[in-house]
Amino acid sequence: MSTVKSDINLAQSYASQLNNVCQSLKAIAVASQDDLTTLQGNNKSHQCLTKAQHLASQITTAVTLTSERLHSVASDFEALDAAAANGFGSHT
Secondary structure: OOOOOOOHHHHHHHHHHHHHHHHHHHHHHOOOOOOOOOOOOHHHHHHHHHHHHHHHHHHHHHHHHHHHHHHHHHHHHHHHHHHHHHHHHHOO
16 A cells, blocks of 8 residues: 655645746846847847847746646645544544
C-alpha cells in the first residue's frame, strides 16, 4: 500500500522558488529600445523586443498562477490530512 504524505512547508518552498524565478524573468524581460538612431534593423529589433517582453509576461503569469495553485492544493491537502487524522483518532 502506498502512502500519501503532504508537506505544506515543502510546497511553500517550491512556491517561493517559482516566485523568485518569476521575479528574475521579469527583470530579464525589461530591455531598452534604441529610439535615438535610425538604423535599418531598429524596427525589427523593436518588434522582437516587444514580442519577447509579451512572451515573458505570459510565462510569468502562467508560472505565478501555477505557484499559487500549488500552494492552494498543498493547503487543502494539509487541512484534509488534519481532518482525517482527527477522524481516525476519534475512532480508536
